[in-house]
Amino acid sequence: xxxxxxxxxxxxxxxxxxxxxxxxxxxxxxxxxxxxxxxxxxxxxxxxxxxxxxxxxxxxxxxxxxxxxxxxxxxxxxxxxxxxxxxxxxxxxx
Amino acid sequence: xxxxxxxxxxxxxxxxxxxxxxxxxxxxxxxxxxxxxxxxxxxxxxxxxxxxxxxxxxxxxxxxxxxxxxxxxxxxxxxxxxxxxxxxxxxxxxxxxxxxxxxxxxxxxxxxxxxxxxxxxxxxxxxxxxxxxxxxxxxxxxxxxxxxxxxxxxxxxxxxxxxxxxxxxxxxxxxxxxxxxxxxxxxxxxxxxxxxxxxxxxxxxxxxxxxxxxxxxxxxxxxxxxxxxxxxxxxxxxxxxxxxxxxxxxxxxxxxxxxxxxxxxxxxxxxxxxxxxxxxxxxxxxxxxxxxxxxxxxxxxxxxxxxxxxxxxxxxxxxxxxxxxxxxxxxxxxxxxxxxxxxxxxxxxxxxxxxxxxxxxxxxxxxxxxxxxxxxxxxxxxxxxxxxxxxxxxxxxxxxxxxxxxxxxxxxxxxxxxxxxxxxxxxxxxxxxxxxxxxxxxxxxxxxxxxxxxx
Numbered sequence: 001x002x003x004x005x006x007x008x009x010x011x012x013x014x015x016x017x018x019x020x021x022x023x024x025x026x027x028x029x030x031x032x033x034x035x036x037x038x039x040x041x042x043x044x045x046x047x048x049x050x051x052x053x054x055x056x057x058x059x060x061x062x063x064x065x066x067x068x069x070x071x072x073x074x075x076x077x078x079x080x081x082x083x084x085x086x087x088x089x090x091x092x093x094x
Numbered sequence: 095x096x097x098x099x100x101x102x103x104x105x106x107x108x109x110x111x112x113x114x115x116x117x118x119x120x121x122x123x124x125x126x127x128x129x130x131x132x133x134x135x136x137x138x139x140x141x142x143x144x145x146x147x148x149x150x151x152x153x154x155x156x157x158x159x160x161x162x163x164x165x166x167x168x169x170x171x172x173x174x175x176x177x178x179x180x181x182x183x184x185x186x187x188x189x190x191x192x193x194x195x196x197x198x199x200x201x202x203x204x205x206x207x208x209x210x211x212x213x214x215x216x217x218x219x220x221x222x223x224x225x226x227x228x229x230x231x232x233x234x235x236x237x238x239x240x241x242x243x244x245x246x247x248x249x250x251x252x253x254x255x256x257x258x259x260x261x262x263x264x265x266x267x268x269x270x271x272x273x274x275x276x277x278x279x280x281x282x283x284x285x286x287x288x289x290x291x292x293x294x295x296x297x298x299x300x301x302x303x304x305x306x307x308x309x310x311x312x313x314x315x316x317x318x319x320x321x322x323x324x325x326x327x328x329x330x331x332x333x334x335x336x337x338x339x340x341x342x343x344x345x346x347x348x349x350x351x352x353x354x355x356x357x358x359x360x361x362x363x364x365x366x367x368x369x370x371x372x373x374x375x376x377x378x379x380x381x382x383x384x385x386x387x388x389x390x391x392x393x394x395x396x397x398x399x400x401x402x403x404x405x406x407x408x409x410x411x412x413x414x415x416x417x418x419x420x421x422x423x424x425x426x427x428x429x430x431x432x433x434x435x436x437x438x439x440x441x442x443x444x445x446x447x448x449x450x451x452x453x454x455x456x457x458x459x460x461x462x463x464x465x466x467x468x469x470x471x472x473x474x475x476x477x478x479x480x481x482x483x484x485x486x487x488x489x490x491x492x493x494x495x496x497x498x499x500x501x502x503x504x505x506x507x508x509x510x511x512x513x514x515x516x517x518x519x520x521x522x523x524x525x526x527x528x529x530x531x532x533x534x535x536x537x538x539x540x541x542x543x544x545x546x547x548x549x
Contacts, residue, residue, distance in 0.1 A: 003321055004208050011314060014327045017111065018334025025118040027429050028443075028452050030339060030436030033117045034306050035180050036127045037335045040110055041309040042183075043134065043328040044190045046141045047316045051197035052156060053142075055149025060200030065152050067193035072160020073167070074187040079131040080168035081179060086124040088173075088443040091450065 032085050039078025045071035095143055102140035103324035109133030110328050114335060120449055137324050173444040174401050177434040181231040181302055184309050188223025191216045191312035192279065198319045199275055210267045212318035214278065218259060220312035221282025222289065227305050229290040230298060234433055240295025248292060249356065255285050293354065296398075296475070298433045300343045300354045307336020339435055346429035348481075348492040377528035379537060382504055383544040389466035389502075392416050393426045393458060395495055396438045399472010399508070405535040409471060410445035412538050415545040424451055426458040426468075426495050428476035459496050468497040470505045470521075471534050480520045489517065503527040506534045 025033055048071050051064025110133045116126025142153070164183075171179045195216035198209070232238035259281050266274045293301050310332025317325025344351050386392065394409055413423045425447060427438045439452050462468075470477055479498040480487040497503050498521050505522055507529060521527055530537050 004318075007318060007321065007323065007326055010323055011318075011326050011330050014330035015334050018114075018331040019338065021111065021115050021331070022118060022335045022338045026120065027342075027427065027436055027454050028439040028449055029118065029120060029123055030342075030429075031176065031180075031434060031440045032123055032127070032436070033114075033335065034303065034339060034435055035176075035183070036117050036123075036130065037114060037332045038180060038184050038187065038306050038309065039127075040114070040130055040134070040328050041187045041306070041313050041332040042190070043137065043325050044187060044194055044313045044316050045134075046137055046322060046325055047194040047320050048156070048190060048197075049138065049141045049153055050144060050146060050320060050322075051194055051201070052153050053144070053147030053149055054201070055147075058200060060197040061149075061152070063193045063197035063200065065156050067190040067197065068153060068156030069160040069163075070186040070193070071190035072157050073164040074183045074190065075134055075164065076161045077164030077168045077179075078183050079127060079134070080165055081171065081176070081183075082127045083124065084168065085173075085176070085440055085443070086127060088440070088446075089120060089123070089449050090443070090446065091448055 028089070032082050035078055035085065036082040039075055039082060042071045042075035042078060045075055095145065099140045099143055100323070102136055103322075106133040106137040106140070106324050107327040109136070110331060114331055137328075173441055174404055175235075176440055177298065177302065177432070177437060178231050178234045180434060181227045181234060181305070184302070184305050185224045185227030185231065187309040188220040188227060188305075188312050191220030191309075191316045192224065192282075194316045195220065195319055196275070196279070199270065199272075202270075205270055207267055209319060210270050211263075212315055213275075214263045214266055215315035216312055216319055217275070217278055218263070218282045219308055219315055221279060222286040223305055223308040223312055225283045225286030226290045226301070226308075227286075229287055230301055230305065233290075233295055234298060242294040243291040248288070252285065252288050255281055255288070259285065289355070292356070295433065296430075297347075297354050299430050299435050299437070300340055300347070300351070302434045303336055303339035303343055304351075305336075307333050307340060310334075310336055343430055343435055346493060348489070372523040372525075374522045374529050375527070377504070377530055379530065379540045379544065382528070382530055383541055383548070385502055385504075386416065386467055386541065387419065387545070387548065389416070389421050391422050391464055391466045393424045393453075393462075393465050393468050393497075393500070395426045395428075395468055395470045395473050395477055395497055396442070397428075397431045397471065397473025397476060398433060398437075399474075399506070399534055401432055401437065401441055401472075403472060403534040405471060405538055406441040406445040408535050408538040408542065410442065410447050412542045412545070413447065413451075415542055419545065421466075424453045424458065426453050426455065426497075428455050428473070428495055431473055431476055455493060455495050462496050462499045465497075465500040466502065468500040468503045470497060470503060471538070472506065474519055475517065477521055478517060478519045479524070480517065484520065487517065497521065498524050498526070501526065504530055506530050506532075506537050508533065
């Protein structure tokens with residue numbers, strides 16, 4: 001129970017922090033912000049690692065294995081594509 | 095060891111926070127993305143030190159396969175294909191959360207109510223995210239009609255599925271048996287499909303932002319399942335940032351979120367609104383060139399049509415020629431132009447337009463009366479003056495770029511059809527508007543050729 005309260009506490013604070021952080025983003029950056037945060041949502045990979053690493057050859061481990069692949073595509077692809085996009089935003093060269 | 099892992103998670107969380115913050119400013123965005131990637135790496139490496147993890151070969155295989163697929167995809171994608179890719183990646187994240195929740199059910203380590211609720215939430219939110227994103231992907235990639243798909247009793251069916259999911263959820267928390275879980279998985283996936291089907295292509299910026307938020311929340315729910323703080327922090331950050339984007343997009347269309355989700359906007363062909371009087375007047379490329387040649391102040395207003403015609407490089411070339419000719423050139427971008435938030439900015443940045451020239455709607459509108467020529471490229475509803483002056487129009491009240499107040503408007507359009515909303519565009523009938531029919535890329539290239547031969 002105590003753990004739950006603590007986790008809820010973390011969740012709520014992170015929520016407020018998120019709102020504060022992203023109040024004013026210029027619309028030019030909306031796509032990179034979205035794909036960059038999308039990559040962060042691949043953090044589920046942590047849960048997938050724990051499930052897959054259990055090593056008991058159970059069905060659960062295989063679900064974890066699938067989750068690792070999917071989440072890693074999300075993470076690696078998301079960060080790389082965001083970087084590629086941001087690399088194109090250039091200032092006027094003088 | 096557990097303590098050290100927790101410390102590493104705190105570091106990762108801080109990097110995510112700074113990363114997101116820096117993504118909000120043009121000069122720091124790229125470093126911000128890098129910081130958050132480092133945070134992710136730290137979180138992954140730290141996790142490998144858990145004593146519960148004893149089998150590394152499948153982990154290594156999974157990471158390698160995922161990294162190769164994601165990496166190749168990210169390198170190969172065309173910038174015009176970006177909305178599809180974001181939708182697809184998003185869906186993968188959602189499905190990963192479903193699998194993590196499901197795996198935890200299989201292990202049955204803990205069967206307290208909180209864990210069961212969290213498993214349920216991870217599967218429900220993740221499932222909706224997965225299939226919802228996949229339908230969005232199909233619509234964006236043109237593998238499926240972008241028009242809203244409506245059928246009789248749609249809302250009733252969605253309502254029933256939702257109610258069934260709630261009841262099954264309660265049941266699962268009391269009796270965590272497998273068939274209930276399978277039913278929840280299937281119904282969640284179904285809800286995602288049916289939820290996005292009635293939403294049209296032009297509303298995709300809202301849907302993508304919302305699903306992005308959902309994928310974060312699914313991750314946070316998975317965090318509650320395995321009692322992991324870094325999942326909760328990161329998931330929640332993404333969840334809120336997605337919600338803010340969703341709100342911004344809705345405001346830019348003057349619609350409520352409920353209306354976007356359930357409205358089936360643009361399905362009926364939109365007979366409402368005042369009939370437009372007058373006629374559309376065409377202009378030849380040569381005549382348009384003479385007007386542009388004399389113009390001192392030019393804005394481009396791109397829309398989804400520019401992406402379809404892949405015209406961004408041609409547009410940039412014409413823009414540079416106009417600048418060489420002494421005109422001030424800007425690109426006026428409506429927040430919902432295109433199929434995802436910020437879509438036009440990405441395309442123009444790809445074509446090397448410096449970001450100082452990419453102007454937001456609110457920056458352009460006050461100066462619009464000084465604009466000699468506004469060139470509208472495949473944008474429609476976002477420049478329809480009916481939104482400003484026709485209270486009977488379905489889009490009345492939506493903020494638009496007021497190009498009708500510019501001295502001259504050139505509207506590049508494939509044919510005489512209506513926009514996404516199905517409305518006739520009152521702009522095209524205005525006295526100061528001239529239509530240039532044909533493929534936008536061809537037209538722009540021809541205009542650029544005129545400039546080159548004229549000098």
